[in-house]
Amino acid sequence: MSDQSGIPGAAPGGTGGRSGSVTLVDQANLGPRTAEGSSFFGAAAPVLRLAYSLISKNFGALLLGLIVLSIFGTFLQGGATLMGNQIKNALVLGAIYALVAIGYTMVYGIIELINFAHGDVFTVSGFYAIFIANTLHLNSLATSSFGGLLLALAIVFPLSMLAAGLTGVAIEFVAYRRLRDAPRLAPLITAIGVSFLIEGVMLVREGPDYVTTGQASWINGTAFKLGQVSIGYTDLFVVGTALLLMFALGAFVQRTRLGKAMRSTAQDRTAALLCGIDINRTISATFFIGSALAAAAAVIYSINYGDVKWNIGFRLGIIAFTAAVLGGIGNIVGAGVGGFLIGLIYVFGGSLVGGEWSEALIFAILVLILTFRPVGLFGVEVTTRA
């Protein structure tokens, strides 16, 4: 499947500056077909091709350089306190992007579909969490005592994740399964349709305005201060929970039987079938886990920002998708790292050129990645013999 079909689309220079034994595969086939576009420039072609290959090979370094520069710029503008606060904000935002990005990358890895509805599963999960909290009176429980808070968290996380997981499974079953062997554009269009459908339902049910979750008051207080920067318990909770979930997922995918079934199905579906792996169940499980992580992100989001709206998942989803592409679509660790990098770019890019530019900046980065390094920073490594 993906392994083989990805190779022809691998971008020029996509092999990276390595010894040649490791090839990064443009799994998504997102990259330019050939480098020949530059022949347009006639005599300048060799120079441009060299520039292209330099940027392509050093994309990660260039991006990191820009991030460090913008952090430093923020320091010059507002001093250590502003810089520290922004780093904190970036990590909190990045944790949420990372969790959502993992869902995109897992689904892409296994069925080569950019699941546009994923961002809306995030939003819907936010409403699930509100519903669960209201129905079970968790808001008063959570604010009553520390034990009450732990209990409320222990209820709202698994229940929202379960509900979101089932939503994801249902979406795959209804909208994507029958199109699995159809041309790739078909499920992609369906995914956009599912996205609009979910947004429409939320708009009608929840209204056009922000809905306060009540979870903003769950966790309060400053844990400690780093200089003038106060680190709240919420901040620790957000980043800690995200990291915990990501490591748990990593262990799951590496070690468990189902995790191995997911990896092997992503690498070669036919071979997985021949090993007796139930492909439908494996794909359902992938959707379940990806959606459950989006729900965890939504609960974290609710606790941190305090309100949700019918369409927040749309932009947030595309930004998280950018994080997945940055990390190398199909690569779970890449999506995690990509999420935090995008968080940094969003916050520090914004603090330098103005917050209203943040999203434009992210999408400019998306275009740059697709042009210069469609395999992403980490790609999906396929070790081949020279």
Place this chain on the structure above:
Amino acid sequence: MSENGQPVVATTADTSTVTDKVIDLRAIDVYYGRVQALTRVSLEVRQGEIVALIGSNGAGKTTTLRTISGLISPRKGEVLLFGKAIQGIGAAQIARLGVGHAPEGRRLFARMTVRENLDMGAYSRGDRAGIRTDLERVYTLFPRLRERDSQLAGSLSGGEQQMVAIGRALMSAPKVLLLDEPSLGLAPILVDAIFEVIREINAKGTTILLIEQNALLALKTAVRGYVLENGAVALAGPSEELIASPDIQRAYLGM
């Protein structure tokens, strides 16, 4: 073979019981979209046999194995495995029934280690002790894989990859093993080694259906053979008879 496509060598008389037939294809027609790949192909493999499937490129050999494994369904005709019709039960289920398939192109999990690939072969088994015994057996058959067990499968040499492909199929403890050109791209000395292993596997009780470009080697290894031409069975019979057939000698043995 013959002008009208009729077998010139008669199939051995059907005196066996139904349960004796591990694989029983009955006049299957298989299509890829509108293109017909197999026409009324009938083929049997009995318990304990090595059967060879030969024919030129595009004759339909791989398609035949894919049909047996349930990767593709016949439009007409019947596929019986272990005496039962398997219509529509799906490839994963067929694998669990005891059909091991080392497919064309090897299809290893390139980003998994040798050991993980072998483990995936045993995916649907629960008997830990049996799995350990079989892993040991694969490592004994292919000592090279033991040395490489934590290397990514995608970085192995072609021959090593072939060993993993066969090993992975063996790890399911199959009752019948389908091998699609196990010698492809191997050095002559390795080809002999692989065929030695194939005989050894068979001697331990596994039935084998084998595709092989080297018709002589295939027929010498097998008790019976089928010759496919343009998606139809042109000839079938005991190996010695096929080797002795002038048509076969001219077309496949280069004599």
